[in-house]
Amino acid sequence: MAEPVQILMIDDEEPFSFFVKLNLETDSRFKVTTAPRGDEGLKLAKSIKPDLILLDIMMPGMFGTEVAGKLLEDPRTKYIPIIFLTAALKKEEADEMDGRIGGREFIAKPITKEELISRIEATLELKK
Amino acid sequence: MEEPVRILFVDDEPSLLNIMERLFLFEDYEILTATSGEEGLRKFEESSPIHIVISDYRMPEMSGVEFLEEVYKKWPDTVRMILSGYADLDAVILAINRGHIYKFISKPWNNDEMKVTVATALERYFLRKRNQELTESLLQKNEELRQFNEKLEQLVADRTAELMQTQEQLVQSEKLAAIGILAAGIAHEIKNPLAIITMGMEYMKSVIGDNAMLQEVADKLKHAALRADTIVKGLLSYTRQNPLTFKESDITTLIDETLTFTEHELQCKNIEVIRKYADGLPRVQVDANQIKQVFVNLLVNGIDAMPEGGRFTIRVECSENDTGKKVVQVVYTDTGHGIPAEKIGKIFDPFFTTKDIGNTGLGLSVSKGIIDKHGGTIQVESRIDVGTSFFIRLPVA
Numbered sequence: 267m268a269e270p271v272q273i274l275m276i277d278d279e280e281p282f283s284f285f286v287k288l289n290l291e292t293d294s295r296f297k298v299t300t301a302p303r304g305d306e307g308l309k310l311a312k313s314i315k316p317d318l319i320l321l322d323i324m325m326p327g328m329f330g331t332e333v334a335g336k337l338l339e340d341p342r343t344k345y346i347p348i349i350f351l352t353a354a355l356k357k358e359e360a361d362e363m364d365g366r367i368g369g370r371e372f373i374a375k376p377i378t379k380e381e382l383i384s385r386i387e388a389t390l391e392l393k394k
Numbered sequence: 395m396e397e398p399v400r401i402l403f404v405d406d407e408p409s410l411l412n413i414m415e416r417l418f419l420f421e422d423y424e425i426l427t428a429t430s431g432e433e434g435l436r437k438f439e440e441s442s443p444i445h446i447v448i449s450d451y452r453m454p455e456m457s458g459v460e461f462l463e464e465v466y467k468k469w470p471d472t473v474r475m476i477l478s479g480y481a482d483l484d485a486v487i488l489a490i491n492r493g494h495i496y497k498f499i500s501k502p503w504n505n506d507e508m509k510v511t512v513a514t515a516l517e518r519y520f521l522r523k524r525n526q527e528l529t530e531s532l533l534q535k536n537e538e539l540r541q542f543n544e545k546l547e548q549l550v551a552d553r554t555a556e557l558m559q560t561q562e563q564l565v566q567s568e569k570l571a572a573i574g575i576l577a578a579g580i581a582h583e584i585k586n587p588l589a590i591i592t593m594g595m596e597y598m599k600s601v602i603g604d605n606a607m608l609q610e611v612a613d614k615l616k617h618a619a620l621r622a623d624t625i626v627k628g629l630l631s632y633t634r635q636n637p638l639t640f641k642e643s644d645i646t647t648l649i650d651e652t653l654t655f656t657e658h659e660l661q662c663k664n665i666e667v668i669r670k671y672a673d674g675l676p677r678v679q680v681d682a683n684q685i686k687q688v689f690v691n692l693l694v695n696g697i698d699a700m701p702e703g704g705r706f707t708i709r710v711e712c713s714e715n716d717t718g719k720k721v722v723q724v725v726y727t728d729t730g731h732g733i734p735a736e737k738i739g740k741i742f743d744p745f746f747t748t749k750d751i752g753n754t755g756l757g758l759s760v761s762k763g764i765i766d767k768h769g770g771t772i773q774v775e776s777r778i779d780v781g782t783s784f785f786i787r788l789p790v791a
């Protein structure tokens with residue numbers, strides 16, 4: 267059996283991360299690590315080198331977009347695909363992402379498990 | 395010309411009448427005399443107005459009180475006085491109390507007193523007359539005032555109604571704006587807990603297994619959360635801050651879709667739709683839902699402008715914009731009432747509307763916002779009672 271896909275989820279809404287983890291891990295293809303803050307997430311990204319990062323945009327301390335910028339600067343994390351998560355899709359946010367990050371995959375909260383999995387699959391297949 | 399002052403004396407004794415006549419010989423009065431009540435009434439008929447009447451009480455046919463009663467009925471303005479000896483005082487006082495006789499003069503009388511009495515009575519006559527005139531003019535003024543008041547009240551009512559309508563429109567607009575601001579502000583706060591609930595429900599569903607009842611409960615809870623999300627999204631659309639999701643689309647398909655769901659209304663309103671789509675149109679990058687919202691707004695406005703029915707022409711063609719770039723041009727032309735020159739500059743302003751309450755005046759401003767975000771332009775041309783055309787140009791990628 268293949269190694270499960272490593273997913274790092276960075277989101278300050280801990281119950282949400284927790285449920286996403288529970289949901290994704292009912293599928294043996296996925297293994298999820300969660301981080302409630304941007305700086306912690308960055309560290310984990312470097313240590314576990316996930317296959318995919320789910321990154322919330324609106325977080326206290328460090329914004330998701332800032333986290334993404336830092337990930338791009340580091341050769342160790344540069345190629346990890348990111349899916350942004352946001353509860354309030356705003357034009358400014360979208361524009362900002364457009365300017366600073368190349369790909370702009372994002373998911374609007376709330377999302378169903380089915381959608382989430384299909385988005386993850388699509389993104390990972392794109393990478394292949 | 396002043397009317398002469400007339401005084402009538404009634405007494406069955408002609409000698410007394412003579413005395414009276416002499417008494418007032420040098421005054422500027424016209425003295426009339428009668429020897430009975432009946433004759434007295436005849437004098438009244440002949441030479442009205444008579445200002446003062448002085449009648450003896452005791453007369454053979456008609457008593458002085460009876461005579462003066464008659465006078466009172468027909469000529470109420472005349473000042474009525476009675477001459478009487480003390481023997482008849484009771485009857486006379488009764489008459490005075492009934493208000494039909496102004497004054498009682500006792501017999502025999504003192505000449506000087508008689509002159510003063512007559513002069514006083516005359517004064518009274520003219521005072522009353524003047525009073526009456528004043529009262530009448532007062533009444534008239536009063537009536538005028540009342541009518542004016544009525545008019546004023548109507549005016550105030552009209553203005554109030556107008557103000558209330560404007561006020562209501564303002565409240566409507568402000569409500570919408572407030573909803574928008576609120577929605578944008580709280581969307582994030584609401585969506586996060588909704589996301590948690592949805593995800594939690596999903597997990598529960600996956601571990602409940604075959605318990606149909608619990609599955610149903612979980613499903614219902616999940617749908618409730620998603621429904622709340624739909625509401626938040628609906629509110630957010632007021633703020634126009636929903637990001638666009640561009641997709642390559644065939645613009646005429648989008649137009650046809652909006653026509654399908656306004657078809658019924660168009661038919662009811664007797665509006666004919668003519669489509670003139672050019673061949674080989676390039677596809678455009680658009681957010682289909684938002685562009686459709688623009689087309690629906692234009693359709694609704696056109697329908698509103700053609701209450702008696704009419705014709706909608708929708709042209710789609712390939713064209714160039716001012717800078718020579720290739721665009722797809724969509725033109726909606728109606729045969730409605732048109733837009734007056736002084737208003738046409740305002741129609742894209744938020745909250746500008748000429749319609750009843752219930753219309754937000756946001757349609758065109760939202761539409762313009764959407765077209766702007768597509769890098770396109772929207773323009774209008776209108777002629778009163780001929781119709782209006784909206785031109786939308788969308789860049790071809």
Ligand SMILES: Nc1ncnc2c1ncn2[C@@H]1O[C@H](COP(=O)(O)OP(=O)(O)O)[C@@H](O)[C@H]1O
Nearest residue numbers: 695696699732741747748753754755756757758
């Ligand atoms: N096709 C049209 N014909 C005549 N007047 C129009 C037309 N379209 C728009 N208008 C005018 O522009 C105003 C603003 O339109 P809009 O922004 O859609 O708001 P609303 O429809 O709520 O009034 C309308 O109230 C109307 O006076």
